[in-house]
Amino acid sequence: MDGSSLGEPGALLEREHELERAHGLLRAVGRRRGGVLVIEGAAGLGKSRLLDEARAVAAGLGVRVLAALASDLEQGYPFGVIRQLFERPLLEAECEERERLLTGAAALAADVLTASPTVPSKTPADRSIGDDSYAWQHGLYWLASNLSVDSPLVLVVDDLQWCDGPSVRALAFIARRLDGQPLALMLATRPLDPTLTPEAATLVAGPAVELVRPSPLTQTGVAAMVSARLAIDPPGRFVRACVEATGGNPFLVGELLDEAAARGVDPTAVAATDIAAIVPRGVANAVLLRLARLTPAAATLARALSVLGEGAQVGDAGKLAGLADSDVEVAMAALLSAGVVQPGWSARFSHPIVRAVIYGELSPAERERMHHAAARILRDRGARIGQVAPHVMRTEPAADPAALALLRDAARDALALGDASGAAALLSRALEEPPADRDRPTVLLELGQALARAGAPDAIAPLSEVVEHSSDATLVVAAAIELSGMLFYAGRAGEGVAILRRARAGLPVDEPARERLEVALLGGSYSALSARRESEAEIANLRDPGGPARDVLEATTLATLALDEVMYLRSARTAIDFAERALAAGLPIEPHRGENWALVALAALIPSDHLDTAQRVTDEILARARERGAALTVVASSTYRAFIGLRRGDLAAAQVDAQAAIELAPELLGAEFLTWAVSTAVVAGLERDETPDSLRGLIDHTGVRFDPEFTPSCQLLYASGVLHAAAGNHDAAIEELGSCALNDPVLGSQNPALLPWRSAAALSLAELGRHDQARDLAADEVRRAKSFGAARAIGIALRAQALVGPRAERSDRLGEALAVLVPSPARLEHARVLVDLGATLRAAGQRTAARDPLLEGLALGARCGARALERRAKAELAAIGVRPRTTEHTGADSLTPSERRVVELAAGGGTNREIAQTLFVTEKTVETHLGRSFRKLNISSRRQLAAVLVRSAG
Numbered sequence: 001m002d003g004s005s006l007g008e009p010g011a012l013l014e015r016e017h018e019l020e021r022a023h024g025l026l027r028a029v030g031r032r033r034g035g036v037l038v039i040e041g042a043a044g045l046g047k048s049r050l051l052d053e054a055r056a057v058a059a060g061l062g063v064r065v066l067a068a069l070a071s072d073l074e075q076g077y078p079f080g081v082i083r084q085l086f087e088r089p090l091l092e093a094e095c096e097e098r099e100r101l102l103t104g105a106a107a108l109a110a111d112v113l114t115a116s117p118t119v120p121s122k123t124p125a126d127r128s129i130g131d132d133s134y135a136w137q138h139g140l141y142w143l144a145s146n147l148s149v150d151s152p153l154v155l156v157v158d159d160l161q162w163c164d165g166p167s168v169r170a171l172a173f174i175a176r177r178l179d180g181q182p183l184a185l186m187l188a189t190r191p192l193d194p195t196l197t198p199e200a201a202t203l204v205a206g207p208a209v210e211l212v213r214p215s216p217l218t219q220t221g222v223a224a225m226v227s228a229r230l231a232i233d234p235p236g237r238f239v240r241a242c243v244e245a246t247g248g249n250p251f252l253v254g255e256l257l258d259e260a261a262a263r264g265v266d267p268t269a270v271a272a273t274d275i276a277a278i279v280p281r282g283v284a285n286a287v288l289l290r291l292a293r294l295t296p297a298a299a300t301l302a303r304a305l306s307v308l309g310e311g312a313q314v315g316d317a318g319k320l321a322g323l324a325d326s327d328v329e330v331a332m333a334a335l336l337s338a339g340v341v342q343p344g345w346s347a348r349f350s351h352p353i354v355r356a357v358i359y360g361e362l363s364p365a366e367r368e369r370m371h372h373a374a375a376r377i378l379r380d381r382g383a384r385i386g387q388v389a390p391h392v393m394r395t396e397p398a399a400d401p402a403a404l405a406l407l408r409d410a411a412r413d414a415l416a417l418g419d420a421s422g423a424a425a426l427l428s429r430a431l432e433e434p435p436a437d438r439d440r441p442t443v444l445l446e447l448g449q450a451l452a453r454a455g456a457p458d459a460i461a462p463l464s465e466v467v468e469h470s471s472d473a474t475l476v477v478a479a480a481i482e483l484s485g486m487l488f489y490a491g492r493a494g495e496g497v498a499i500l501r502r503a504r505a506g507l508p509v510d511e512p513a514r515e516r517l518e519v520a521l522l523g524g525s526y527s528a529l530s531a532r533r534e535s536e537a538e539i540a541n542l543r544d545p546g547g548p549a550r551d552v553l554e555a556t557t558l559a560t561l562a563l564d565e566v567m568y569l570r571s572a573r574t575a576i577d578f579a580e581r582a583l584a585a586g587l588p589i590e591p592h593r594g595e596n597w598a599l600v601a602l603a604a605l606i607p608s609d610h611l612d613t614a615q616r617v618t619d620e621i622l623a624r625a626r627e628r629g630a631a632l633t634v635v636a637s638s639t640y641r642a643f644i645g646l647r648r649g650d651l652a653a654a655q656v657d658a659q660a661a662i663e664l665a666p667e668l669l670g671a672e673f674l675t676w677a678v679s680t681a682v683v684a685g686l687e688r689d690e691t692p693d694s695l696r697g698l699i700d701h702t703g704v705r706f707d708p709e710f711t712p713s714c715q716l717l718y719a720s721g722v723l724h725a726a727a728g729n730h731d732a733a734i735e736e737l738g739s740c741a742l743n744d745p746v747l748g749s750q751n752p753a754l755l756p757w758r759s760a761a762a763l764s765l766a767e768l769g770r771h772d773q774a775r776d777l778a779a780d781e782v783r784r785a786k787s788f789g790a791a792r793a794i795g796i797a798l799r800a801q802a803l804v805g806p807r808a809e810r811s812d813r814l815g816e817a818l819a820v821l822v823p824s825p826a827r828l829e830h831a832r833v834l835v836d837l838g839a840t841l842r843a844a845g846q847r848t849a850a851r852d853p854l855l856e857g858l859a860l861g862a863r864c865g866a867r868a869l870e871r872r873a874k875a876e877l878a879a880i881g882v883r884p885r886t887t888e889h890t891g892a893d894s895l896t897p898s899e900r901r902v903v904e905l906a907a908g909g910g911t912n913r914e915i916a917q918t919l920f921v922t923e924k925t926v927e928t929h930l931g932r933s934f935r936k937l938n939i940s941s942r943r944q945l946a947a948v949l950v951r952s953a954g
Helices: 016-030 047-061 080-092 096-102 104-113 129-147 165-175 196-206 220-228 236-248 249-265 274-276 284-292 296-308 314-322 324-337 352-360 364-379 385-393 402-417 420-432 439-452 457-469 473-489 495-507 514-523 529-534 536-540 553-565 570-582 597-605 611-628 631-650 651-667 674-687 692-702 713-726 728-742 755-769 771-788 789-804 808-820 826-844 848-862 867-879 897-907 912-919 923-937 942-952
Strands: 036-040 064-069 153-158 183-189 209-212
Touching: 016 036, 016 153, 016 209, 016 236, 016 771, 047 064, 047 153, 047 183, 064 080, 080 129, 080 153, 080 165, 080 611, 080 808, 080 912, 096 129, 096 848, 104 129, 104 912, 129 153, 129 597, 129 912, 153 165, 165 183, 165 196, 165 536, 165 789, 165 897, 183 196, 183 553, 220 236, 220 249, 236 249, 236 274, 249 284, 249 553, 284 296, 284 352, 296 314, 296 324, 296 352, 296 364, 314 324, 314 364, 352 897, 364 385, 364 402, 402 420, 402 439, 439 473, 457 473, 457 495, 457 826, 473 495, 473 514, 495 514, 495 529, 514 536, 514 553, 529 536, 553 570, 570 597, 570 611, 570 631, 597 611, 597 631, 597 713, 611 631, 611 897, 631 651, 631 674, 651 674, 651 692, 651 897, 674 692, 674 713, 674 867, 692 713, 713 728, 728 755, 755 771, 771 789, 789 826, 808 826, 826 848, 826 867, 897 912, 897 923, 897 942, 912 923, 923 942
Parallel strands: 036 183, 036 209, 064 153, 153 183
Antiparallel strands: none
């Protein structure tokens, strides 16, 4: 809008810059360049007017707008703003169109947008709600994306400062994924306090956000506004008085001028002295004076509307005001005429300031009475619990069973939709009602669960009270499991296990609920070192139940026994037997939570070399997790697959899966598998000939650190140690690898099948000439590996023993390692020993004998993608005058891990949209990776991808 419009009534004044930014966003979204525009400013600066103007322009550009207005009264209503945005398009869509909008990952959003948000209660052992929250956000993003297919889409939210937490998180999720999408966000907010609204503040401060801050009107702007309102050119003194009285706030200027007109004050220099006296309390008096001039019915209706909040139904307000239907209609007309409310299908005030002033004039007793009545009116007409509960929250406790039940139901809905903080606030108020003595423990448990899931230390008190004093076994078990889970995530896993044991000690031996405590104790025993130590007595008393697992407790028992076989250097064969029988119980719906026997069993199968079963189970878990949008489980299973790929010698696959976990984990709470994924990526990267510096950068970038409490942490020590060795810093390698010896067996340091740190350290000791130490360490690893019985570990240990031992014995020792590795699934270790054997024979002058193992090792190493080993094999072959066929990585092996996983899904027939939903990325990311892959592979169509991958695998 240009400056010529400044004098027009109702025009936006001095907002050319802000309007241009809004128009720029609308033009960009039409070109598939999504973005986020935030208009930030104090109340009354015209933010809502700017949004209205943008919406009008969007219609002319063919851009669809979905809009929502946040309300302070609905902050505790989970996904309230999101529902405003998306409910109407879904309800208005025909059946076929609705199915299209909810296709693919968008179906995950359906629960959030249904009429009732209540979902079946999860068991208290399911202590993390991160997967559901992520799945809903993922689904809402794809719903917005599906809506933008037919025409560009802008989501507009006003008064973001009052937006409910789950909606803010969903908007932030969408905001991070707008690149290349015909989808944008336009938000208006008052300045945010990060301590009060941290999530909204983080969204507004995002790196991709364009922030505009409207300034107060200048004296020229105020003069134009005065001229437009009062149809006269005002003298400068009068304008200056208006600026001083209002600070140039457009809304306050308008209220001031309306009141001046009502009082008959002419805009003259003499009248300038009267301006300050008109609104001594800012705008409040002007609003109240305007209200006082209306009929009593209109004023009463305005007060009722201020209690019900923005978007209230006029019929509800009429009942609250005690007016007949005919009187309501007349009163609404008066409020519209006076500019107190806006025209529209629901009642909205002309400005939030107007509502705040009217509501602020109510006495405490009047507010109490009206909120109590509002809750009853809304409840009687069947309004959503989330609309009723805010009114109950603003009444005084009165031992009202109906209010107590409603608050608990509202909290259950909030918790089900991921708003743990909102649920805790509702339950805290419910405790004040107060509940009857028989109900208090249940409400305490619900409060403790909500606080725990919100990460609040205050959860300890109510949960501990239930554990210590309740006589209800079911409540005690649920509280103990919730509390132990919270303590685990707070780094106090040992205390959590102690809580479980204390709760169990207080229950009768024949109490059925004890089984859930047993499962929780066993399931948590490998979550952290202190948890394992606290569980030693229980695990020592475990007995094989015999046969396949028939229930959760037997499955968890067998899985724990299997992993104990691995960690405590017993028998690979027995570990496999236990783990397979544990998996006979079937796979849990959500293996990352509570009932985690499948993950524990997999952790035993992989180091035991039972990789086919481990791969099959992991693939099944991953497929189900992707379908459900269970992101935490995707991270866990991707990490397991990466570890399996490394063990098989499929380095490209290992990097692909590790990278998938690394990219997704930072968005999640409790994604503790990140350490393991990074460690696997580092070891695979070394084999792929990436530089030690770049891989050290990966560790630093992800921020993973060794934590002696956390069971996979020794994997990070091992990865860091071999990085030092690869960089030639053998002293540092020996120190870091040797520190594994100081750690508890449950960290994997005793069994070389999990952590071959002794062989790696022996090689570095030999490089420094410390041969006796190297040979002792290698011999110790051989003894341990043979004791456990996993072929890969034995082969690695025998190879190290050969390389640090006497040269005269090296060929025979390598031959022994080769005999063990040939039938094993460890292709990379097999290839490495072949190259070592060829190099040993070449160094001994046996050039002809060296040729075959070097060529075989080169070919096998190339199939593994082990570029560092290929380079070494070629150098050895060159030394004996052999020129092997080229193994240049111009095919699929030239792709990055991220490109590889996109290409594999595209070769399987997945569309860009399907691939993006499966991998939790944007379509633009998929398009970028495919474009780069096509150039690297020198192909021009998706049909050629499968052939390239087949050639690469062969």
